[in-house]
Amino acid sequence: MNQYRQKYSLAQSGELAHRKSIPPSKLMVGHDFSQEFKDQPALDPHGDARQLVRLVQCRSCSKPLSAPVTLPCGHTTCRACLAPTRPRDNISYPNTPDRQYGITCKICDEEYPTVECSADVTLTKVMEVVKQTIARVQDTPEAPVCVLEEIPVSEDDVHDSNDEKELTSYQGHRKEFRGGRLHATFQMASDGELRYNSDVQYRASPSDAQIHAHLDAELFNGLREAAHSELDCLVCYNMMLDPTTLPCGHTFCRHCLVRVMDHSSICPICRAGIHIPPIAIQNYPSNGRLVALLKSLSPEHVQARVEALESEEDNSEGALSTPLFVCTLSLPNTPTFLHIFEPRYRLMMRRCMEGNRRFGMVMYNRSSAPQGDLGPTSFLQYGTMLEIINLELLPDGRSFVETRGVSRFRIKAYGQLDGYYVGNVERVDDVPIIEEEQLERQEVLEAQAWADAYVLENPQDPRTPENFPGLLSTDELFRRCIGFVEQMSQRSAPWLSSRIVNVYGPPPDNHKTFPFWFASVLPIAEEEKYRLLATTRVRERLLIVYSWIKRIEGQRWPSGNSCSIL
Amino acid sequence: MALPKRIIKETERLMNEPVPGISAVPHEDNLRYFDVTIDGPSQSPYEGGLFKLELFLPDDYPMTPPKIRFLTKIYHPNIDRLGRICLDVLKSNWSPALQIRTILLSIQALLGAPNPDDPLANDVAQKWKEDQNAAIETARQWTQEHAKP
Numbered sequence: 011m012n013q014y015r016q017k018y019s020l021a022q023s024g025e026l027a028h029r030k031s032i033p034p035s036k037l038m039v040g041h042d043f044s045q046e047f048k049d050q051p052a053l054d055p056h057g058d059a060r061q062l063v064r065l066v067q068c069r070s071c072s073k074p075l076s077a078p079v080t081l082p083c084g085h086t087t088c089r090a091c092l093a094p095t096r097p098r099d100n101i102s103y104p105n106t107p108d109r110q111y112g113i114t115c116k117i118c119d120e121e122y123p124t125v126e127c128s129a130d131v132t133l134t135k136v137m138e139v140v141k142q143t144i145a146r147v148q149d150t151p152e153a154p155v156c157v158l159e160e161i162p163v164s165e166d167d168v169h170d171s172n173d174e175k176e177l178t179s180y181q182g183h184r185k186e187f188r189g190g191r192l193h194a195t196f197q198m199a200s201d202g203e204l205r206y207n208s209d210v211q212y213r214a215s216p217s218d219a220q221i222h223a224h225l226d227a228e229l230f231n232g233l234r235e236a237a238h239s240e241l242d243c244l245v246c247y248n249m250m251l252d253p254t255t256l257p258c259g260h261t262f263c264r265h266c267l268v269r270v271m272d273h274s275s276i277c278p279i280c281r282a283g284i285h286i287p288p289i290a291i292q293n294y295p296s297n298g299r300l301v302a303l304l305k306s307l308s309p310e311h312v313q314a315r316v317e318a319l320e321s322e323e324d325n326s327e328g329a330l331s332t333p334l335f336v337c338t339l340s341l342p343n344t345p346t347f348l349h350i351f352e353p354r355y356r357l358m359m360r361r362c363m364e365g366n367r368r369f370g371m372v373m374y375n376r377s378s379a380p381q382g383d384l385g386p387t388s389f390l391q392y393g394t395m396l397e398i399i400n401l402e403l404l405p406d407g408r409s410f411v412e413t414r415g416v417s418r419f420r421i422k423a424y425g426q427l428d429g430y431y432v433g434n435v436e437r438v439d440d441v442p443i444i445e446e447e448q449l450e451r452q453e454v455l456e457a458q459a460w461a462d463a464y465v466l467e468n469p470q471d472p473r474t475p476e477n478f479p480g481l482l483s484t485d486e487l488f489r490r491c492i493g494f495v496e497q498m499s500q501r502s503a504p505w506l507s508s509r510i511v512n513v514y515g516p517p518p519d520n521h522k523t524f525p526f527w528f529a530s531v532l533p534i535a536e537e538e539k540y541r542l543l544a545t546t547r548v549r550e551r552l553l554i555v556y557s558w559i560k561r562i563e564g565q566r567w568p569s570g571n572s573c574s575i576l
Numbered sequence: 577m578a579l580p581k582r583i584i585k586e587t588e589r590l591m592n593e594p595v596p597g598i599s600a601v602p603h604e605d606n607l608r609y610f611d612v613t614i615d616g617p618s619q620s621p622y623e624g625g626l627f628k629l630e631l632f633l634p635d636d637y638p639m640t641p642p643k644i645r646f647l648t649k650i651y652h653p654n655i656d657r658l659g660r661i662c663l664d665v666l667k668s669n670w671s672p673a674l675q676i677r678t679i680l681l682s683i684q685a686l687l688g689a690p691n692p693d694d695p696l697a698n699d700v701a702q703k704w705k706e707d708q709n710a711a712i713e714t715a716r717q718w719t720q721e722h723a724k725p
Contacts, residue, residue: 245638245672247582270672273639278673318581354636429636 053306055230056223059191060210062230065302066140067199070116072206074199075137075299080130080255084295085117092116095124128259131279132240132250133299139236144196147189147229154218156194159184161209190225234307241304245270245278249308251315253300254291258282261300265319267291268360271407272353288407330423332395333358333369334431339536340371340394341526341543342415344514350409354429359401359409367398370419370435373540384421389431391421392438392543415526418543440522441546450484450549457481479556487552488521491528494559505533525551534558579607583633586676598680600631608633612644614680616723617688621715622650625723629659629683631676641670642679651711651718653692653701661686662696 053062066074070091077089095111098121108125115122160183185203187194191212198204214222243250245266252264260279262270270278271288286294304312335355340346350359362369372393375381381391396413403409419435426432440446457480461473475481482490495517499506510531518527529539538558545551587607590600597615602608612629616622628647634640644666646659654662665674665682695701704711 245582246580247585266672269639274671276671278671281671353639426635429634429640 052309055192055226059195063195063199067206069206073202078130078133079127080297081115082122082126082257083115083118083120084298085115086299126257130255131259132261135240136237140233143232143236147193153189154221155186155188156191156222157186157213158194158198159211160204161211163207163209190222192226192229237307249311249315253297254294255297256284261297272356287405289403330425330432330434332433332435334433335369335371336374336389339373339539340396340415341530342394342418343523343526344415344530346396346413348411350411356407357428358430368395371396394418446547484549487556491555505531521548525555528555595677600676614684616719617684620688621712622687622719625719626725627723638672641666649722651700651715653690653695653697653704654686656697
C-alpha cells in the first residue's frame with residue numbers, strides 16, 4: 011500500500027500538476043463556486059447581443075460551434091478546428107491505440123490523447139436547438155434593417171492571425187440584416203464574417219432599435235426555453251451546476267460527479283471508464299462554455315440552484331446534526347483508526363472535513379436490544395464523538411482517517427441522510443465533583459453497613475475488599491487498577507507491548523480517564539467495554555474496570571500458569 | 577427530510593407520461609415507496625397477466641439502485657419465490673443515469689426474454705433448460721392462476 015501511495019505522489023509531482031491532492035477545505039465542492047455566481051448580472055439580449063453570440067462562436071473559425079469538442083482543459087472548439095493529431099512520443103504506458111496519438115489544445119497548448127477528445131454531447135445538443143430556434147426566425151422580411159459594422163478589438167488580434175492582408179479587408183466591414191441584433195449578429199457569425207474577438211457596432215433608427223429590442227427579447231426567450239431541457243444534469247435532474255465534462259464527452263454537475271465516483275468510476279451514461287482519480291475531480295476543469303452559457307441564459311436558475319444546494323447542506327445541520335458512523339467502539343481520549351471505503355461514508359467524511367471535522371461513532375446493536383426511546387435500532391444509543399486529526403485521501407477515493415475521541419453522547423433521535431445515519435445527540439458527562447464525593451461517601455458507608463450485617467449472619471464468610479469491591483474507596487480502586495497494569499507490564503503482557511503503548515500512550519495518572527485508556531488496550535469483548543460509555547461517575551467506571559481485573563485474575567490465578575494469554 | 581428534486585421530477589413524469597403497460601404510483605405517506613404494475617409482454621407466457629411489484633427508492637438513490645420485488649407469484653428463471661429479481665442493472669450495472677422508468681422497462685423485457693443461464697430460481701431454470709415447452713406452459717398456467725388483472 012505504501013509503495014503504491016509513493017508511486018502516486020511521484021506522478022503528482024510530475025506532469026499531473028492539476029491532479030494534485032487537495033486541501034481539506036476543498037473537499038466539499040460548491041462553495042467557492044457559489045461565490046462566483048452571486049450577483050451575476052444577466053446579459054441583455056439587445057445590449058449584449060455581441061457577447062451572447064460570442065458564447066457559441068468557435069475561437070478558431072469564429073463560426074457558431076459545429077460538432078463541438080471539449081478537451082479535458084475545459085476549452086471547446088469545433089471538431090473540424092481541432093489541431094491535427096500527432097504521435098505522442100515517449101509514452102509507452104498505457105499502450106492502447108487510442109492513446110498513441112494526441113491533440114493539442116489551441117487555446118492552452120496542453121496535449122491530450124485522442125480518446126479524451128470526444129464530442130461534447132451537451133454542447134452539441136445545445137447548438138442544435140440554438141440553430142433550430144434561430145432558423146425559425148430566419149426570414150422576417152417585415153422587420154426593419156439592422157446595420158452591423160465589425161470592429162476588430164485590438165492590434166494584438168490583428169497580429170494573432172497570420173494573414174494581415176485579409177484582415178485589413180475586415181476593417182469597417184459592414185453587413186445588413188433584417189431582424190433584431192441577436193439574430194443579425196448570429197447570422198454574421200454563421201456567414202463567417204465576424205471574428206471571435208471583434209466587436210460590433212449597430213446602427214438603426216431609434217424607432218427601429220425599439221422593434222429590434224423587442225425581437226431580441228423574444229428570440230432570447232425562445233433560446234432559453236429550447237436550451238433549458240438540454241442543460242439538465244442526468245444525475246440530479248436539475249440544471250447543471252458547475253458543469254464538468256468527462257473525457258467521454260458527457261457532462262454532469264461537479265458535485266454529482268463527485269458523488270457518482272464514490273460508487274464507481276464509470277460514466278453514468280456511456281459507462282466509459284473515468285481515468286481520473288476521484289480526488290482530482292474536484293480540481294478538474296469545468297466546461298467553460300457551458301458555465302458561461304448557463305450564467306448568461308438563466309442566471310436566476312443558477313443562483314437558485316446554488317442556494318438550494320447550500321440549504322441542502324445546511325439542512326443537515328438542523329436537529330439531526332451529528333453524522334453517525336456505525337462501526338466500532340471508540341472511547342474518549344483515545345485514538346480510533348478507520349479505513350473509509352463505503353460510498354456513503356466517503357460522502358460523510360467529505361462533509362465532516364468541510365464542517366467541524368467531527369462525527370459520532372456508535373457500535374452495531376448485535377443483539378437488537380431496545381435502545382431506550384429509540385427502540386431496537388441497528389446501533390447502540392451511546393457513542394463517542396470523534397474528531398478527525400488526519401485524513402489521508404487515496405487516489406481511488408478511499409481514505410485512511412485518524413481520529414481521537416472527544417466526548418461521549420447519547421442519541422436522542424435519528425434519521426438518515428444520503429445513506430448514512432444522522433442523529434440528534436446529547437452529551438454525556440460526569441456528575442459534578444461535589445456529587446461524586448457525596449456519592450462515594452454514601453456508597454462506601456452503605457457497603458460497610460451491608461458487609462457488617464452480612465458477617466453477623468455468615469461469620470465464616472466475611473466480606474472483604476477482595477470479594478466485595480464496594481468497600482474500596484475510589485482512590486483505592488484506582489491504585490489497584492494501576493497496580494494491576496504495572497504487574498501485567500512486568501510480565502510483558504502482549505496487550506501492553508510497546509507498540510500498543512505507542513499508540514494509546516502510557517496509563518494516564520487520572521482517575522477520570524484511566525478506565526477509557528484501560529478499556530482501549532484490554533482485549534475483552536467490546537460489549538463489555540461499552541458499559542463505560544453510559545457512566546456518569548468516576549467511581550462507577552472504576553468499579554466496572556476493577557470487576558474486569560478481578561475476573562481476569564480469577565481466570566489466571568487458579569491455573570498458576572505464567573503462559574496465560576493475557 | 578425533503579424529497580430530492582430528482583424523485584419529484586421522476587414521479588411527475590411517470591404520472592404525466594406513463595409508459596404503456598407499466599404503472600408506478602407512489603404511496604401518499606411515503607413518496608419513496610411505489611406500487612408498480614407491469615403487463616406481461618405479448619407473445620410471452622406472461623401475456624394477459626398483470627404483475628404487481630413494490631419499488632422503494634433508498635436514501636442514496638440515485639447513487640444506489642431502487643429496490644424492487646415482485647408481489648405477484650411468477651414462474652420465471654430469474655425471479656425467485658420471494659419475488660426478488662436477478663437483473664444486472666438492479667445490482668452491479670446500475671447507473672445513476674438510469675431511472676425508475678428504464679428499470680421497469682428492463683423488467684418487462686426480462687419477462688419477454690427469460691435467461692435460464694443466469695438463474696435466481698434454480699429449479700425453474702433447470703426445468704427451463706430441460707424442457708422449455710413444459711416450463712413455458714407452467715409459466716402460462718401460473719400467469720392464469722396468480723396474475724389475473
